[in-house]
Amino acid sequence: MTGSVNTCGTSQLWQPTTTLEARRARADLLRAIREYFYQRDVLEVDTPLLSNGTVTDEHLDAFVTAFAHGNTGKPVNLYLQTSPEYAMKRLLCAQSGSIYQICKAFRHEGEGRWHNPEFTMLEWYRLGYDHLQLMDDVDALLMTTLGTEPSDKLTYQNAFIEYLALDPLTATDDMLESALREHNIDIHAPQTLSTDSKLQLLFSYCIEPRIGTQKPCFIYEFPASQAALAKLSRRDSRVAERFEVYFKGAELANGFNELSEAEEQRRRFKSDNKKREKAGLETKPIDEHFLSALENGLPACAGVALGVDRLLMLKMGASHIQDVINFPVSRA
Template sequence: MSTPSPWWSPHRHADRRPALMARNRIVAAFRAHFARADFVEVEAAALQVSPGNEAHLSAFATEALGPDGTRQPLYLHTSPEFACKKLLAAGERRIACFAQVFRNRERGPLHHPEFTMLEWYRAGADYTVLMQDCAALLALAAETAGSATLRHRGREADPCAAFERVTLAQAFAERAGIDLLATVDADGRTDRAALAAAVAAAGLRVADDDSWADLFSRVLVARIEPHLGIGRPTILCEYPVSEAALARPSPRDPRVAERFELYACGVELANAFGELTDAEEQRRRFTLEMAEKARVYGESYPLDEEFLAALAIMPEASGIALGLDRLVMLATGAPRIEDVIWTPVAGPPA
C-alpha cells in the first residue's frame, strides 16, 4: 500500500484547493451574516486553566513559564465556551466566535486534533431560536459553495428543506424499541439496570462495566445516528439531563434538558444548549463528569473557578457550537475532514 502524498505536494494541493476556496467563501459569508444580525465577533484565547469538563473530551496539556521560572499548568481549549460565557457575564448580548480548538484522542474521516469551531450565543433568547439560525447557515453554506445538496458518503440532505425534529425518547422508541425516559427519574438520576435490560432486549451488547451513559451512547451510535439528516437536516432534541452537562432542565419535563444536536447526512454538525446558569449545579455536574473521566481514563481536569463565578452573574442565554469543517465537507462533498483544512496536523492518514 503506497503512502499518500503530503498535503503540501502540488498535485494534492491542486485537488484540495477548490474545497479550500469554498471554505474561505463560506467563512466570509458567515461573518457577513452574523454582522447583519448585530453579533459581535470575539476571539477566545486558546490557552485556558481548564480545557472543559466533559468526561469523554481529551485535551492537550502544556504550561506557562513565568519570568521567575514559575510554572502554571494550562491546556489548549476544547471549545471557546467558557471564554464566551464570561463575555456574556461581562455584558455582551450577541457574540460569535470562530475558534481553533484542540481535542486529543480524535483523528478520523470526521475528526481532527485541531479544527474550527463556530460558536454563537444569544442572551435572553430561547434555544429554539438557534434552530432557525442553523437553517439559515446550512442554506447559506450550500449556496456559497454552489451546491444544491449536502453530501457525505452517498447520503444527501436538502439544506433548504424544513428540518425534521425528533426527541431522544422518540428516536429510542422508534429505532430500538426502548422507553428511554422510563430509565430516568424526575430528579435526573438514571437507572442503569433498567436501560441495560432494554438494550440487551434490543439485541445490542451489554458489558458488566457499562454505565448508563455507555449504554445510551451505544444505542445512539448504532441505531439512531445513521438515520439522522437523511433527505433533510434533523434536529435531535430533549436529551436526558445526565447527557447535557451545560444545559438547563426543560420546564416541560425535568428529566430532559434544553439541548439539541443538528445532523445532516448522518453527520453531527452542531450542539446547542439553553444555557445552565446555576453555578452550584454546574459545579456538581462538572464534579461528576470528572469522576467519570478519572474512572475511564485515569485523569481529570481542574475546574475553571472564574468560569463558575462568571456563571453566577451570566444572563439567561442560549448558545451553540457548530463544526465548521464538517459543514464545509458536506457543502463541498469532500470525503474527509483533512480535505477542507488548509494545513492539516501531521499524523497518520485518516
C-alpha cells in the same frame, strides 16, 4: 470529492491534502457565515486558545502544555481549548450582547473521517433565546450556507420510541442490554457500562444512521444525566434543554439553553471529575474564572457550537475531513 495530492513517499508530505477548489470554498463559507451574523447584529469576538482551566467531561480530553514563565514564578499547566465556551460566556457576563466566534479548537482524539485533533469551530450565543429558538437559528444558517430544506425536529425520547420501540427515560439497564443484544451491538461486559453509555451506543448504531439523510435533523431534550452545560427542562425535569444536529452522517452541532447557576455548574464539574476518577482517568482543573463570571451573572441565552470543517465537507460532498483541511495532523 478527493484530494489531488500524490501521497507516495515522504517527499510529497509537504503538500496540502486539499485542492484549490476546497480552499476557495472554505473562504466563501467563512464569508457567508460572517455575513449571516453581520445581518443579525451578532458581534464577532476573539478569545484565547490557551486556558488555565479546561473541560471536566469524561468523554473529552484537552491537550496540555507546561508554561514555565507564569507571573507566579512557578510552572503551570495550560490547556488548549476544546471549545471557546467558557471564555465566551465570560464576555457575555461582561455585557457583550449576542456574540459569535470562528476559531481553532483542539481535542486529544485520533484522526478519523469526521475528526482532526485541531479543527475549526463556529460558536455563538443569542441573548434572550431558548434552545427552541436557537434551533431555528441554526436551521436558518444551514439553509443559508448549504441550501438545505427546513429541518426535521424530534425529541430524544421520541427518537428512541420511533426507531427502537424503547423509552430512554424509563428503560431499565436490563432493557437497554437486551436492546444491545437484539440489534447485534457486540460490547464486552455491557453490564459494566453506565446507563448513558448504553443509550449512546443504541443511539449511535440504531438511530443516527436513520436520521438527517435528506434534510438536517435536530434531536432535542436529551436526558438530564447528559445535560452538560444546559438547563433542565421546566416542563419535564428528566430532560435537559439541549439539542444536537445531524445531517448526512455528520453530527454537526451541539446546543444548549445555557445554565446560569454557578453552584449547580460547580456541582456538575465535580460530578464529572468523580466520573473521570471512577473510569481511571485524570481529573481536570475546574475553570474558576468561568465560575466567577457566572456568579456575577450570565444573561439568559442559548448557545451552540458547530463544526466548520464538517459543514464544508457537506457543502463540497467530501468523504474525508482531510479533503477540506490543508494540513491534517499527520502533515502538520
